[in-house]
Amino acid sequence: xxxxxxxxxxxxxxxxxxxxxxxxxxxxxxxxxxxxxxxxxxxxxxxxxxxxxxxxxxxxxxxxxxxxxxxxxxxxxxxxxxxxxxxxxxxxxxxxxxxxxxxxxxxxxxxxxxxxxxxxxxxxxxxxxxxxxxxxxxxxxxxxxxxxxxxxxxxxxxxxxxxxxxxxxxxxxxxxxxxxxxxxxxxxxxxxxxxxxxxxxxxxxxxxxxxxxxxxxxxxxxxxxxxxxxxxxxxxxxxxxxxxxxxxxxxxxxxxxxxxxxxxxxxxxxxxxx
Numbered sequence: 001x002x003x004x005x006x007x008x009x010x011x012x013x014x015x016x017x018x019x020x021x022x023x024x025x026x027x028x029x030x031x032x033x034x035x036x037x038x039x040x041x042x043x044x045x046x047x048x049x050x051x052x053x054x055x056x057x058x059x060x061x062x063x064x065x066x067x068x069x070x071x072x073x074x075x076x077x078x079x080x081x082x083x084x085x086x087x088x089x090x091x092x093x094x095x096x097x098x099x100x101x102x103x104x105x106x107x108x109x110x111x112x113x114x115x116x117x118x119x120x121x122x123x124x125x126x127x128x129x130x131x132x133x134x135x136x137x138x139x140x141x142x143x144x145x146x147x148x149x150x151x152x153x154x155x156x157x158x159x160x161x162x163x164x165x166x167x168x169x170x171x172x173x174x175x176x177x178x179x180x181x182x183x184x185x186x187x188x189x190x191x192x193x194x195x196x197x198x199x200x201x202x203x204x205x206x207x208x209x210x211x212x213x214x215x216x217x218x219x220x221x222x223x224x225x226x227x228x229x230x231x232x233x234x235x236x237x238x239x240x241x242x243x244x245x246x247x248x249x250x251x252x253x254x255x256x257x258x259x260x261x262x263x264x265x266x267x268x269x270x271x272x273x274x
Contacts, residue, residue: 039070058130062122069125081121083128085112143251147178162250166238173234179251180233189229191236193220211247215240 040050043066049059050067058064072078077087092105115124148154151174157167158175166172180186185195193216200212219239223232241248 035071035074038074039067042070043067053129058126060126065122065126068129069122072125078121078125083115083121083124085109088112143179143182146182147175150178151175161237161241162248164241164245164248166234166241168234170230173228173230176237176250177230177233180237183251186233190223191220191233196220208247208249211244212249215244215247218243 036050040046043063045063045067049061049064053068069078072083075091077084077091079087089105115128118124118127144158148158151171153169153171153175157169157172161176177186177189180191183199185192185199187195196216197213200209200216219236222239223229223236226232226235237250241250
């Protein structure tokens, strides 16, 4: 991927209002709207400034930083003017489905000290919410590490899927299905088109969205030619790669495995500002 800064907002509503299942989607959307409605006027920001944060658009302005801090405050993860790791873990236990909690907690643990680099809570919140392409690739690894042992495959069998190497082995097929389940785009053992399109809109860089969606339209129904769910997902995925290899991402970008090492980005930005 030629992405300089594929960015997520850490842990909470900027992305999770679309995907988290522990609360209903409508509850999360309503909560997200209430927080935006409350925090935007408090920090004198407009929709143009903060409306695309979930698409990775972070404007480096003081009032935007404090808007993010306001949202974190409303999610109750700021205590005594600092981001509280314990409060984050509590929210994970409350909001995330059980099968996702360990991975998210591990990611949160990796970067729990990032906010300590900034005395100002607005800056700490802003930089905690933002990380680069390297961090995204690391979060993808979490899904691989979960699904490989579950399906009895090793890196020799599945390590080059993103380069178009699809071994027609049932364990490999179920590994791919497992990864898409972890990315929360599978329902009833089939890929769900609406969830995939939503993830593309939220998580993919702009230049990849159109070809990725074209691939989904072309390949989605192929899965129904196969009675076995693993087989169906495998051949739809293979079709996605063969149709638009430049926009193919595997493991897929996943909204729920958030917060990995931000240290390189944080240090770089601080050095630039010194």
